[in-house]
Amino acid sequence: MSKERIKIAEELFDIMPAEYQDLVKRATYGNEQRGWKDIGNAKELIEEHSLCAGCPESMAFRYILASLPNPEDTVMVGSTGCTSLVFPHVAVHNIHSLFGNQNAVASGLKRALTVRFPDRHKDVVVLAGDGATVDIGLDMTLQAWFRQEKFTTICFDNELYANTGGQESGLMQKGFVAKMAPVGKTFEKVRLPEIARESGCHYVVNCTVSKPNLIEKVIKNAVNIAREIGPTYLQLYTPCILEIGKNSMEGLQEMRDSEKPTERFAYKEYVSEPAKELLAELAAKEKERKAEAKRQLASQTVTV
Amino acid sequence: MAAQASFIGQKNKKEQVYTDPWHMMNEAARTPSFFTGSEVIKEAVRRASCDIMVAYPITPQSEAAALCGELFAEGYIGDYFRGESEFAVMSQCAGAAFGGARVFTTTAGPGTMRAMENFPMWAGARLPIQMIVTCRGINSPLSIQPDTLEISYLMQTGMLVWHAETAQDFYDWILKGYMVSEEPDVHLPLALCCDGFFVTHTKDMVDLTPVDMCLPPYDPYRSPVPCMDMECPPVRMMRDPFVMKSNYISYATHASWQQEVWAAVERSRKHTIRWMDGLIDTENIDADVLVVASGTAVSQSREAIAILEEEGIKVGLVKVKTLRPWPGEEIREATKHANHIIVPEFNVAGWLAREVSATIPNNNRVHAGPHVCGGMTMPPEIIAAEIKTVLGVKAPSLAGRGG
Numbered sequence: 001m002s003k004e005r006i007k008i009a010e011e012l013f014d015i016m017p018a019e020y021q022d023l024v025k026r027a028t029y030g031n032e033q034r035g036w037k038d039i040g041n042a043k044e045l046i047e048e049h050s051l052c053a054g055c056p057e058s059m060a061f062r063y064i065l066a067s068l069p070n071p072e073d074t075v076m077v078g079s080t081g082c083t084s085l086v087f088p089h090v091a092v093h094n095i096h097s098l099f100g101n102q103n104a105v106a107s108g109l110k111r112a113l114t115v116r117f118p119d120r121h122k123d124v125v126v127l128a129g130d131g132a133t134v135d136i137g138l139d140m141t142l143q144a145w146f147r148q149e150k151f152t153t154i155c156f157d158n159e160l161y162a163n164t165g166g167q168e169s170g171l172m173q174k175g176f177v178a179k180m181a182p183v184g185k186t187f188e189k190v191r192l193p194e195i196a197r198e199s200g201c202h203y204v205v206n207c208t209v210s211k212p213n214l215i216e217k218v219i220k221n222a223v224n225i226a227r228e229i230g231p232t233y234l235q236l237y238t239p240c241i242l243e244i245g246k247n248s249m250e251g252l253q254e255m256r257d258s259e260k261p262t263e264r265f266a267y268k269e270y271v272s273e274p275a276k277e278l279l280a281e282l283a284a285k286e287k288e289r290k291a292e293a294k295r296q297l298a299s300q301t302v303t304v
Numbered sequence: 305m306a307a308q309a310s311f312i313g314q315k316n317k318k319e320q321v322y323t324d325p326w327h328m329m330n331e332a333a334r335t336p337s338f339f340t341g342s343e344v345i346k347e348a349v350r351r352a353s354c355d356i357m358v359a360y361p362i363t364p365q366s367e368a369a370a371l372c373g374e375l376f377a378e379g380y381i382g383d384y385f386r387g388e389s390e391f392a393v394m395s396q397c398a399g400a401a402f403g404g405a406r407v408f409t410t411t412a413g414p415g416t417m418r419a420m421e422n423f424p425m426w427a428g429a430r431l432p433i434q435m436i437v438t439c440r441g442i443n444s445p446l447s448i449q450p451d452t453l454e455i456s457y458l459m460q461t462g463m464l465v466w467h468a469e470t471a472q473d474f475y476d477w478i479l480k481g482y483m484v485s486e487e488p489d490v491h492l493p494l495a496l497c498c499d500g501f502f503v504t505h506t507k508d509m510v511d512l513t514p515v516d517m518c519l520p521p522y523d524p525y526r527s528p529v530p531c532m533d534m535e536c537p538p539v540r541m542m543r544d545p546f547v548m549k550s551n552y553i554s555y556a557t558h559a560s561w562q563q564e565v566w567a568a569v570e571r572s573r574k575h576t577i578r579w580m581d582g583l584i585d586t587e588n589i590d591a592d593v594l595v596v597a598s599g600t601a602v603s604q605s606r607e608a609i610a611i612l613e614e615e616g617i618k619v620g621l622v623k624v625k626t627l628r629p630w631p632g633e634e635i636r637e638a639t640k641h642a643n644h645i646i647v648p649e650f651n652v653a654g655w656l657a658r659e660v661s662a663t664i665p666n667n668n669r670v671h672a673g674p675h676v677c678g679g680m681t682m683p684p685e686i687i688a689a690e691i692k693t694v695l696g697v698k699a700p701s702l703a704g705r706g707g
Binding site: 074075077092094097101104105108110112113115147 | 355356358382383385387388389391392393395396397398399400401402403404405407421422425429530532533534535536537538
């Protein structure tokens with residue numbers, strides 16, 4: 001839509017809320033080069049949020065929203081949890097319906113948008129916590145992948161149920177003592193990235209959100225591959241600093257500590273063969289675009 | 305209506321003409337056809353311009369759900385797939401409706417119960433999904449037989465709930481159902497219920513509308529809530545998420561929205577009366593004894609009334625067509641002369657009798673029963689016997705009653 005669809009009638013511009021005026025003037029809808037570096041310069045697609053101070057989930061939200069390749073035609077699906085406290089502030093259409101059904105909702109949504117807009121890309125991105133993705137919603141998470149539904153699933157893995165006060169989840173580490181795991185969790189962290197690969201995902205990444213440029217890259221890859229080929233899955237560590245006994249300033253360090261080569265969030269990636277081909281094509285196009293821009297710049301310089 | 309009107313007269317890819325629904329349902333020539341209830345569902349959906357159908361096998365709706373798959377293969381439905389469970393299916397339907405599609409699905413008994421969390425969400429999100437419910441037993445031990453207990457749960461969800469008696473009702477109401485539930489001042493899901501097997505698996509004469517006519521497509525922008533397709537501005541709909549605690553505005557918003565959903569159910573009344581010629585049908589309501597029933601209990605009651613008439617006992621009949629909106633005023637008016645109101649039901653709980661009792665003055669006139677459940681049939685004789693018992697007329701004992 002670029003900004004055409006959010007334009008305000010001139011006569012009414014001044015009575016619209018400041019944040020909406022801002023969206024019209026400074027949002028990056030329609031800018032194909034948008035990315036995390038726009039944060040701070042352009043209008044972000046997230047207004048102030050109600051997460052805890054220093055919550056890594058809020059960083060993740062900003063990086064993801066800044067990196068979506070096509071936000072003007074993207075619909076997000078959330079689930080119950082801390083993420084559902086943020087979605088009402090997000091300037092792309094988003095759906096919250098129930099807890100754990102996000103991949104089922106996204107399946108119906110993506111198919112409806114494909115039927116209604118056969119000649120356009122309408123991207124669907126699921127963003128839910130680990131309880132929603134791996135515990136209560138696991139059936140629907142996997143079944144959407146089996147069916148090769150063409151959307152991206154992002155799991156904010158904080159290794160517990162944060163919003164309800166820190167209970168054991170399937171993605172929690174073995175031995176961690178939490179509510180509902182009074183003697184420590186007795187079984188291993190569920191290996192969803194591996195399961196995702198075996199379930200038919202074409203692009204799987206397991207990492208933290210400590211590096212915004214990395215998040216930009218994996219989000220763009222995941223959305224582009226889902227659009228053209230099939231399901232993609234990102235598992236992003238967004239530690240709940242509150243429930244693991246850290247302070248507001250310590251989230252970033254916690255992620256850096258957890259992504260060391262031997263740690264559980266060391267960068268892991270799987271790309272299927274068709275997805276590799278697509279990424280190579282996109283990279284070639286990007287290279288060509290940059291070369292063209294350079295040529296144009298050079299010719300302009302000559303003119304001047 | 306402007307958007308719909310622009311489609312009328314055009315053809316879809318199956319060469320069906322988008323037709324003014326009132327003309328299609330009330331004026332166009334009908335063809336008598338001999339079909340099972342499941343086949344009737346297929347024929348109605350063929351003419352309904354559905355975008356998405358999601359299916360899942362459960363007796364007794366599996367056949368209808370599979371027949372709709374054939375419609376998809378023939379090109380009459382935009383997309384069709386089998387979900388992984390009823391809970392997932394109803395969420396898939398929600399996703400499709402959020403995305404602006406006209407959605408159709410079917411379920412039954414335990415499936416309805418498994419999916420239950422979705423239904424108040426559908427109503428609250430104002431998704432005009434149509435769900436056929438071919439009722440069956442939901443208790444243990446396992447039963448696949450007809451039983452209408454699940455309707456009592458659906459009645460509290462904020463959905464429209466209609467109860468078809470015959471295959472003809474079913475055919476007409478599927479098509480009319482979309483017209484009512486998609487009205488902008490309604491915009492609610494519809495549970496169109498029937499008694500499983502009795503309606504789905506028996507053949508009946510049904511008058512079908514022309515096969516080359518279909519409903520105009522759904523217009524998702526005639527809705528009280530934005531369609532989630534990024535075709536309209538992604539406005540920030542609330543200052544704080546509704547779940548934020550200790551926030552009076554959140555509480556007030558929740559409360560008023562629930563009231564609004566139920567007000568929308570009431571607003572459907574005027575459209576439903578227009579399309580369905582009233583929320584109830586009545587026969588001989590000046591009689592001293594009335595039967596009030598819904599679903600196939602109405603058919604059985606007609607037979608019982610005929611038996612009693614031969615014996616000189618005059619009994620009137622109220623057929624309740626819609627349970628939500630509840631035709632309270634209509635039932636009060638229809639029952640005002642009756643001294644005895646008999647409510648036969650295909651479930652153990654007697655939810656219809658409770659609703660009627662809560663509606664009318666002097667409700668000691670209501671006699672809840674007879675009740676059959678777990679798949680038992682309801683022979684007209686037991687309804688006639690119940691009426692005689694109420695009237696103090698000696699009736700011969702029926703087998704199975706310990707006579």
